[in-house]
Amino acid sequence: SATTSKTARLLEKITSAQAKYNIFTSIRKTDQLRDVGTTTAAIKDNICTIEEPTTSASGILKNYISPFEATVVTKMKQFGTTIVGKTNLDEFGMGSANTNSIFGTTYNPLFPNEKRIPGGSSGGSAAAVAAGVVDYAIGTDTGGSVRVPGAFCGVYGLKPSYGRISRWGVLAYAQSLDTVGVLAKDLDLLEKVYYKLDGYDIKDPTSLSPEYRKQITKLQETHKDKENLRIGIPEEFILDLLSDKVKSGLIQSLIKLLEAGHEIVPISIPNIRYAIYVYFTIASSEASSNLARYDGIRYGVRSSEDINNYAKTRTEGFGKIVQDRLILGNYNLSSDSFEKNFLKAIQVRNELRVQFNKVFKFPNVFNSSREVGDIDFILSPTTTSTAPLAEDFENQTIPEGYAMDILAAPASLAGLPALSVPWYVDDDIPIGLQIVSQYGNDAQLFTAARLLR
Numbered sequence: 001s002a003t004t005s006k007t008a009r010l011l012e013k014i015t016s017a018q019a020k021y022n023i024f025t026s027i028r029k030t031d032q033l034r035d036v037g038t039t040t041a042a043i044k045d046n047i048c049t050i051e052e053p054t055t056s057a058s059g060i061l062k063n064y065i066s067p068f069e070a071t072v073v074t075k076m077k078q079f080g081t082t083i084v085g086k087t088n089l090d091e092f093g094m095g096s097a098n099t100n101s102i103f104g105t106t107y108n109p110l111f112p113n114e115k116r117i118p119g120g121s122s123g124g125s126a127a128a129v130a131a132g133v134v135d136y137a138i139g140t141d142t143g144g145s146v147r148v149p150g151a152f153c154g155v156y157g158l159k160p161s162y163g164r165i166s167r168w169g170v171l172a173y174a175q176s177l178d179t180v181g182v183l184a185k186d187l188d189l190l191e192k193v194y195y196k197l198d199g200y201d202i203k204d205p206t207s208l209s210p211e212y213r214k215q216i217t218k219l220q221e222t223h224k225d226k227e228n229l230r231i232g233i234p235e236e237f238i239l240d241l242l243s244d245k246v247k248s249g250l251i252q253s254l255i256k257l258l259e260a261g262h263e264i265v266p267i268s269i270p271n272i273r274y275a276i277y278v279y280f281t282i283a284s285s286e287a288s289s290n291l292a293r294y295d296g297i298r299y300g301v302r303s304s305e306d307i308n309n310y311a312k313t314r315t316e317g318f319g320k321i322v323q324d325r326l327i328l329g330n331y332n333l334s335s336d337s338f339e340k341n342f343l344k345a346i347q348v349r350n351e352l353r354v355q356f357n358k359v360f361k362f363p364n365v366f367n368s369s370r371e372v373g374d375i376d377f378i379l380s381p382t383t384t385s386t387a388p389l390a391e392d393f394e395n396q397t398i399p400e401g402y403a404m405d406i407l408a409a410p411a412s413l414a415g416l417p418a419l420s421v422p423w424y425v426d427d428d429i430p431i432g433l434q435i436v437s438q439y440g441n442d443a444q445l446f447t448a449a450r451l452l453r
C-alpha cells in the first residue's frame with residue numbers, strides 16, 4: 001500500500017544517511033513509523049522523549065529514559081509530525097562541531113566525499129535536514145548551536161527570542177541562554193513550525209508571559225515594515241577572520257538589498273567585541289550549576305566504584321570538554337573570581353542589551369525607557385568560514401574552537417531572535433547569512449529572509 005511504501009522509503013533514507021554521516025543517536029522502530037504524517041522531523045538528543053533514551057550524547061546519561069516528554073515534542077505530535085528519531089550533538093550542547101559526542105562525530109552531508117564537520121552542537125539535526133531525511137529538525141541554541149550547523153549544512157537555522165518556545169523537558173546547559181530552535185530547507189515550512197511551537201508554557205518559568213506576548217503583538221501591528229528598510233551592519237562583525245567566500249557572500253547580499261531599494265547602514269555595537277568572552281564565562285558558570293544534578297543518584301549511569309562519593313561517577317560519565325567547562329564554571333563562581341569575572345560578564349552583557357536597544361526601530365518590551373534607534377534588522381555572516389575538515393577542526397586550540405561562535409554569541413546574550421539563511425556565492429556550497437531582530441520580533445526574520453531569496 002501507499003503507506004507502507006512511504007515508510008519503506010523513509011527507512012531507506014534514514015539507514016543510508018546514518019551509515020554515511022552518523023546522524024542519529026537512536027532511530028524509531030518500523031512500527032512507530034507505520035503512518036507517516038504530513039511532515040517528518042528529528043529531535044536533538046538533549047530533548048526529552050519517552051520512546052527512546054535521552055542521552056545528551058553523554059556517558060552519564062547513556063540509556064537514560066525520561067519518564068515524560070518535552071512540551072515541544074508533544075506539540076509536534078499534535079500537529080501531525082512523524083518523529084523519526086533523536087539526533088547526535090556535542091555532549092550537553094558544549095561544542096561547535098559535533099565532534100564531542102559518545103556516539104562519535106557526525107559528518108556534513110553537503111560534502112559526501114570528504115569528512116567535514118556539520119557544525120555544532122545541533123550537528124545531527126542540521127545533517128538530518130541537509131541529507132533530505134526529514135522535513136525539519138529541532139535543535140537547541142545557547143550560543144550558536146542551531147545557526148552554526150545551519151550555516152555549515154546549507155539549511156535555515158532559527159534561534160527564536162529567549163522564552164518564546166518552551167524549554168520544559170529540554171536538558172539545561174546555560175538556562176539564561178538556552179533556546180529551542182528549528183532547522184529546515186524550506187523557509188515557509190520553518191515559519192509554520194515556528195508558529196506552532198511558539199507559545200506560553202506554564203511549566204517553563206522562563207517562558208515569555210501572555211501579557212508581554214500581547215504587548216509585542218500590538219507593537220508589531222503598529223510597526224509594519226516599510227517599503228525601504230534600513231539594514232544595520234555592525235562594524236564589530238567585519239572581522240579579518242572572515243574567509244574570502246564569506247566576504248563575497250556578504251557583499252553580494254548587500255548589493256541585492258541595495259538594488260531592491262533598501263539602505264545599508266554601518267552601525268556600532270561596541271560590546272559585541274567582548275561577547276565571546278562573556279558568553280563562555282556565563283555559559284560555563286550556569287553549566288556548573290545545572291550539571292551538578294548528574295550525580296549518579298538521581299539520573300543515569302552510576303560508577304560501580306562509587307560508594308561514598310559521586311566524584312568517580314562524574315569522572316567516568318562526563319567527557320573531557322564537559323569536565324573542563326565545569327571546572328571553569330565553578331572557578332568563575334568561586335569567591336576568587338565571582339566579582340572579577342562573573343559579575344563583570346553580567347555587567348558587559350547588560351550593556352550589550354542596552355546597545356542593541358539603541359539600534360532597533362522596534363522597541364524592546366523589557367526596556368522601560370523605550371529608547372529606540374532607526375534600524376529594521378541587523379545582517380552579518382553566521383560563521384567566519386564554510387565547514388572545516390574534521391581533522392583541521394580537531395587540530396584547533398580550545399580558544400580557536402570557541403571562536404566559531406564569535407558572530408552568533410551576541411544575539412544569544414541579548415536574547416534576540418536570529419536566523420541563519422543559506423546564501424550561494426559561486427558554487428553549491430552556501431555560506432550562512434545571519435539576520436538579527438529586536439527581542440520578540442521573530443516575525444521579522446521571515447520577511448527579512450525573503451528579501452534574500
Ligand code: GLN
Nearest residue numbers: 093094095142143144145
Ligand atoms: N559552541 C558553544 C558552546 O559550546 C555554543 C553551543 C550551543 O549553543 N549549545 O557553548
